[in-house]
Amino acid sequence: MWDVTLKKIPVRKMLGSAFLLLSFGFALIWLHLNTVYVNTLPTKPQPDVGRSHPLNVHGTVVYLTDDEQLWLFTFQYGAPVIGILAGLLLRSKKD
Secondary structure, three states, rough: OOOOOOOOOOOOHHHOOOOOOOOOOHHHHHHHHHHHHHOOOOOOEHHHHOOOOOEEEOOOEEOOOHHHHHHHHHHHHHHHHHHHHHHHHHHHOOO
């Protein structure tokens, strides 16, 4: 009755789209973490609990632990790297 045919999507385009969404998600998580950290973390270093890494957001300095800094770094630099990879995959002329 109905002739339904599925269009075959190239793997490159699918991966590129997935990476683009992942990059966007990383950027949103990074923005969220920045906001949460600035609003909740102490403004003076606390070396006894490991809060010794300063984070300056628009003049407000808060102090992060090693793990908090690692997560922030991962999302901050992961978003553009994955976004560039997505762009390269989506830009390709091959199907």
